Amino acid sequence: MILIKLAYKSLLNRRGSAFLTLFTIAISVMLLLSIERVRVDAKSSFSNTISGTDLIVGARTGDIQLLLSSVFRIGHTNNGVSWQSYQYIKQQRGVAWTIPLSLGDSHKGHAVLGTNTDYFSHYKYGKKQTLAFSEGTAFSHLNEVVIGSEIAISLGYALGDEIIISHGMGNTSFHHHDDNPFTVIGILNATGTPVDKTLHVPLAAIELMHGVGHSEHEHEHEHEHEHEQHENLTGEPKQITAFLMGFDSPLYTLQVRRNINQYKPEALLAIMPGVTLRELWEMLSIVEKILLLFSSIVVLVSLLGMLTTLLASLSQRRRELAILRSVGARPWHLFSLISIESLLITLLGCILGCGLFYGLMSVAAGFLQSHAGISITIAMLSDYELGLISAIMAAGFIVGLIPATRAYFYSLADGMSIKI
Template sequence: MFNLCYKSLLNRRFIAALTVLSIALSVALIVGVERLRTEARAGFANSASGIDLIIAARGNDVQILMATVFGVGTTGAGISWDSYEMIEDLPQIIWTVPIMMGDNHRGYPVIGTSEQYFDHFRHSGGRQLIFAEGVPFKSPDGAVIGAKVAQAFGYTSGTEIVNAHGSGEVAFDVHDEAPFTVTGVLGHTGTAVDRMVFVSLEGFDALHEEPASEVADPFVLIEAPEVAGEHEDHDHVELDEPDEHEEGHQEHDDRHAHGSGHEDEGQTVTTSDGHDHDGHDHEPGTINAIFAGLEEKTAVLSVQRQLADHRDEALTAVLPNVALLQLWSITSTAETALRLMAGAVAVAGMIGMVVMLSASLDNRRREFAILRSVGATPAGVFSLILLEAVLLLSAGIVLGVIALSALTRVIDPILAANFGLRIGVGLPSFREVLLIAIVFCSGLLASIIPALRVYRMTLSDGLLVRL
């Protein structure tokens, strides 16, 4: 029966090939849409793992999430450094990371932050960021780049890069006079971090300040006040009276007694309240957002309420997982549209198969009559049509899966480069297998229509063919 079915399809190879192609297209589209949807959600969730709260000026939660975690858009208004220190001192919060945005490097977002970002940021279910080479930035003109940025431009440690104002491909002001030096390259994460450039708060803020003197390099301005201060202190010691000198010692002792003294720049200071402080001397005027970690997850509502009641600034504390749910609710319409389109293609493929099988029945009535004459029963001829449908469906499904795998290998680097999204090539998931099974069963049920018609024809025709 199988050999007879194969030769029958081979005799109608052109129409059979078109049918297999339409089924393959429907399978590739249905599975591809599901895989893209699943991997997109997983990629977004992996990028936001490890962050308990994202604190920013009051605005849309989804917009804040997209801007701070994925580098898409902006948060709008900024947060004062006083508010940052207030948030840092909340008893429920154990660590904070400031975030500054608004620049780009050749289309890739630039993030101003502290070294604590690399200690506390997590991805892919709790994995810590790892340096493929180099170290975090130690100076205002240092920069750390993601794996995709390094791959796209061939950057390594020691490479000088130039940033510009604006987001995306828009560059309002290119800072050729203030290049950053790459000090480290992050390992591949498969998240938006791969497409980011990280610089220190000092370096980021220096590019946006109006210089008080005609200095070519804005990074020099960061060092200048400290140098001037050292000279002033030196002169002050020589000229001032001894009682003022002792007063300076008293102030120094008071700071130590309070427990809020700072160590060297770039080091983490753990105070008596258990908080991790960055220990940097530079205080920018405003920042865009704050990543925060909580001592207890149950303290989320308490922190949100305190920030909502903060009178100095209108602040909001975004829960990344909740914001992601809001994002899925926004994109659900697009997902539904894609699924409907994939389903329509699948239905078209099934209809094409039924039409192909039905259109050839009248021309095959003599074939069926001969089969009956050599002992085939109506049920046997019925099974022959179903077996043909099984072969067409199986060939279409296999071809569709192979085509999807080949297409995925081609578009995966493109999606990773432009959207930080990876589909991945691997074995179909349970849900994908379920969708393939639904396509197969639907095609098999659709093939019953021409099979029943053959069954009735063989019963009425017998050995007589109606011309």
């Protein structure tokens, strides 16, 4: 007990350097915890991008490429799925629902997705949550658009605004479909997925813009029968980019997938989004590991800083060690004293680091949600994080053994003669 008191008072006496050391450890702990929390949450946000969809079907290409283009709106698929094939596969046994997707147009650099109203009822993300409207409703006319939350915020759109869709991707598209303005009819809630950055228009509208679909539009919409609406809004395009499928029972998934992959009339590819998401994340795991490596190095550097401070102070404290020896402290008492000091610094550093971590997370959570689509959980420290902190404590203790050992040998060599 006396040793803990001595260690505490001694540190307090050197509070300037002790606090700086403690603070660097706190910063490194904060950094490590933050990076790990964001990484874990990014992973779960990522794997929650799409859920409840059993298969994604598109033209034959790579699994990851199909996932990227259909779910993340990254890259293009050169080919599509012909309408006939879609219609055929749709009628397979066990198919509960399908959502056609048509991509390729953009609005100010944001993807425009042609689809039907099934999208709003069957598309699921996160823990099988369906899309919800913060304002307005799903489209029911060909010239209506439903926009993601981020589009609404970043471009400042409100219900009733008119927007022009461009052909192709990117801001610099030459061809604007200015003869077909769309009216914002609905704004979706934030999901933390690419849906937030997407503009949704009726599938038939895409064809209409390109002048290849049949030009049937402006019909009776007072009709409440949903199926009727679908017919109208879906149209009969030549081909679509991809489509999502849900089955009555997951048992159908593998069989239908095989049938699609072996479908003779057209080269098609069906992927299970969960599996492919995992593959994609594995590809990114090197980045994860580098992040973990760097934050671990930061922790290590901060502990080495503590080592430097303790060692530097030790040579000034040989008198203190001699006095303690004179009142009967044994060499291992002095060893423990220095060990306790390093443990105290590491412990307080970890506690302060956790405080800073929660501070940072509560400030950054909103930013990360809106800019990176990562929803941060401000919860208690997970077992994994507690494990990290224990590892830091253990490392701090081990590092502290070096000056402690030196104090031990100083006290043996110096005895009570005071050498400065």
